[in-house]
Amino acid sequence: MNKSKIITSVFALCLVLSSFQLSMAEIKTDNSDKKLLNALPKELAAKPLKKRNVLVFNWSDSFYHAQSIQAASKAFVLMGEKTGAYTSTVTSDPSIFTKSKLKKFDAIILNNAQPGFLGDATQAIARKIALIDFVKHGKGLIGIHALTAFGSAPNPSDSLEITFRDMIGGSLEQHPWNYDEFNPIVLRVENPSHPLNKSFGGVSKWILPFREEVFQFNPSVDREKIQVLLSLNIDETPDKGTHPTKDYPLAWIKNFGKGRVFYSALGHSKDSFEDKQMLEFLLTGMQYATGDLKVEVNPIPQESVDTEKGFVSIFDGKTLDGWRGDSKIWSVEDGCITGQTLPNDNITRNNFLIWENGAPKNFELKTKFKLVGGNSGIYFHSYERVPNAANNEPLVGVQADFAADQTWVGTIMEYTHREILAPRGRKVVIEVDGNQIISHHYMIIIPFIITIDL
Numbered sequence: 001m002n003k004s005k006i007i008t009s010v011f012a013l014c015l016v017l018s019s020f021q022l023s024m025a026e027i028k029t030d031n032s033d034k035k036l037l038n039a040l041p042k043e044l045a046a047k048p049l050k051k052r053n054v055l056v057f058n059w060s061d062s063f064y065h066a067q068s069i070q071a072a073s074k075a076f077v078l079m080g081e082k083t084g085a086y087t088s089t090v091t092s093d094p095s096i097f098t099k100s101k102l103k104k105f106d107a108i109i110l111n112n113a114q115p116g117f118l119g120d121a122t123q124a125i126a127r128k129i130a131l132i133d134f135v136k137h138g139k140g141l142i143g144i145h146a147l148t149a150f151g152s153a154p155n156p157s158d159s160l161e162i163t164f165r166d167m168i169g170g171s172l173e174q175h176p177w178n179y180d181e182f183n184p185i186v187l188r189v190e191n192p193s194h195p196l197n198k199s200f201g202g203v204s205k206w207i208l209p210f211r212e213e214v215f216q217f218n219p220s221v222d223r224e225k226i227q228v229l230l231s232l233n234i235d236e237t238p239d240k241g242t243h244p245t246k247d248y249p250l251a252w253i254k255n256f257g258k259g260r261v262f263y264s265a266l267g268h269s270k271d272s273f274e275d276k277q278m279l280e281f282l283l284t285g286m287q288y289a290t291g292d293l294k295v296e297v298n299p300i301p302q303e304s305v306d307t308e309k310g311f312v313s314i315f316d317g318k319t320l321d322g323w324r325g326d327s328k329i330w331s332v333e334d335g336c337i338t339g340q341t342l343p344n345d346n347i348t349r350n351n352f353l354i355w356e357n358g359a360p361k362n363f364e365l366k367t368k369f370k371l372v373g374g375n376s377g378i379y380f381h382s383y384e385r386v387p388n389a390a391n392n393e394p395l396v397g398v399q400a401d402f403a404a405d406q407t408w409v410g411t412i413m414e415y416t417h418r419e420i421l422a423p424r425g426r427k428v429v430i431e432v433d434g435n436q437i438i439s440h441h442y443m444i445i446i447p448f449i450i451t452i453d454l
Contacts, residue, residue, distance in 0.1 A: 029074070035274035036075055044083050045195055045284045046293040052086035054290070055105045059092065059113040065146055069112050071270035072144060076109055079283050086290060094119035097127035099134075107140030107289040110147045112267060128164055135167060136257030140289030142282075145267035148172045148217065167256045169263055170221035170249070176240035177214035177232075185214060186236040187250060190228050190300050196253065196262075196288060197229055199280035205233055210271035210278075216241045216248055217265075226252040227297045230266075234305060238364075246305045251281075253288055255297050262289045311366060314355055322357030329353075339376075350415075352379070352395055375403040 029037060056076050058069050073090055080086040086106070096102070097118060108131070110117070118124040118131075135141045148165075149172045156162055165171055177185060185208040189200045200206050214232060232241075232248035241248055250265040262285035266272055273279065287293040314322065317335045330339050330353045341347055365378070382397020393416045401408040412422040422428040422438075429437040 029078075033074065036071065036078070039274050039276040039279050040075075040078055040082050041276075041280045041283050042083070044085055044287065044292075045198060046287050048085055048287075048290070048292050052080075052106045052290045052292070053104055054080060054086040054088050054286070055096065055102070055108045056088050056090045056111060057092065057096070057108060057113060057117070058090065058111045059117040065112040065268065067270045068145070068268060068272065071273040072111050072267060075273040075279060075282075076111070076286075079279060079286075083283070085283065085287060085292070094123075094127060097130050099130050102130060102134045102139075105134075105139065106291065107142060107286065108134065109142040109144065109286070111144050112146045114146050114149050125160065128160060132160075132163060132167060135259035135261065138258035138291075140259060140286075140291065141167070141256075141261045142286055142289050143168050143261065143263040145213075145265055146172075147263070148215070148265065165220065166225075167261060169226045169252055169254050169261060170217040172265075173216050173218040174242075175213045175215050176242070177212075177237070184208070184237070185212060186233040188231045188233040188303070190231060190303075194227075194229065195293060195295050196281070196284050198284060199277045205236065206230070206277070208266075210275055211269065212266055212272065213268035214248070215250065215265045216243055221249055223247075223249070223302060224299050226254040226299065228252045228300055230264075231302075235309070245302065247302045251285075253285070253295070253297055260289050260291065262286065311364075314357065320353070322355060323353050324356050325353035326351055336370075350393060350395075354384075369402060371402050371404050373404050375401065375408060377401040 054076070056073055058073050077088040077090060080088050089105075094117060102108070118127040131141075148168060148170050150156075150165065156165065187206045187208060189197050189204050189206055191197065192200060192202045192204050226249070228249040228251070230249070230251040232250060234241075234246055234248070239246065252263055254261045254263075264282065264285065266278065284293065288295060315337060317332075319332060320330060320337070323330070323337075325339075328345060329341060329347070329351050330337070332338065337353065339351070339353060365380075367378070369376075377399040379395055379397050379399040382395050382399070384395055385393070396414075396417060398412060398414055398421065401411045401413055403409055411420060412428075413420050418434075421430065421436075427438070431437065
């Protein structure tokens with residue numbers, strides 16, 4: 001059985017960047033950059049074959065990623081300066097995307113650039129062609145995070161846009177795992193011995209040491225055309241995605257014509273650019289893009305994923321063995337537990353189907369549900385009231401609510417007692433005095449018995 005998960009996203013407006021163009025020497029650091037300075041790589045994966053010039057393009061109209069763009073820009077410039085890997089030019093002026101102006105660069109970093117970064121539509125076509133030709137004819141492209149966020153046009157029909165997206169390697173569909181996630185995010189390091197994965201120390205998994213907005217890409221991400229370096233490890237991370245293959249690549253390299261592309265979906269916040277392993281990973285990817293680190297692009301098939309591993313079904317799909325409930329209301333139809341009332345057989349209070357086939361410890365519940373009108377829910381950590389109790393509600397405890405209008409879907413509450421404990425998509429800590437401390441996004445770990453209330 002699978003669980004239908006409702007994810008909400010909270011967005012905050014940030015300061016936007018103004019247009020600027022700076023040389024390497026103009027980057028200033030202060031005490032706030034201590035983490036970044038301590039995380040800067042000290043060594044290169046490969047000695048530069050010649051003096052390299054890299055363009056760092058910062059999109060000036062980002063209101064989600066302003067801080068991360070500034071942090072990433074500073075990190076890219078300082079990494080080149082400290083290691084001697086390249087010299088940087090930083091700009092947010094899209095007029096730089098012409099054949100003649102790009103000629104002096106070995107690689108371009110598109111730093112959280114989203115649709116519109118090439119400027120006015122009348123000039124964007126020529127600039128996009130110049131960018132595509134730059135890579136196709138043997139140069140490098142480094143894409144960071146939101147570059148794949150193509151917004152309202154997930155399936156373009158324009159051949160130039162199709163080529164542009166094919167060059168990058170994928171298109172964002174959604175980000176079920178968010179920056180304010182409080183569950184550990186575990187990544188799979190695919191081919192730990194690969195030179196671009198050197199920063200992870202030869203291990204096959206990496207627990208993200210910083211919070212991140214984790215992407216799910218649409219089916220345009222084709223493992224036959226890219227070599228995946230990092231992907232989400234859903235064996236150890238709550239699976240909030242909807243991709244049927246359960247494949248969530250997060251960083252890759254690929255060939256494009258004679259050129260090279262390195263993309264990292266990580267990079268939502270400034271924290272991403274203050275981590276030593278992350279910066280070393282990015283620098284190694286940049287050396288691949290400039291052509292100094294010679295590696296073959298060898299597609300890696302997706303590892304087999306057992307989405308039911310560790311789960312035990314508490315419903316056999318045929319009978320209500322192990323469950324207790326009113327047979328006039330509860331039955332099995334088409335392989336599903338079904339609860340319904342008829343016009344001539346109404347009920348005067350909530351009625352329950354209670355699972356009695358064990359007393360599990362902490363666990364994760366996965367289920368699908370369909371609701372036709374009204375509201376319902378699943379009780380957990382609950383118990384039955386004694387007969388003829390003053391409160392007419394037969395059960396007391398915590399429940400995850402359902403509702404046909406979706407207003408209550410995912411809300412955690414204590415009916416007839418403390419009422420709403422956690423709105424949908426929120427993590428709530430309830431202190432001894434009853435004060436609620438609300439944050440965002442949770443995974444339900446529930447003890448004791450499960451009951452279903454219809």
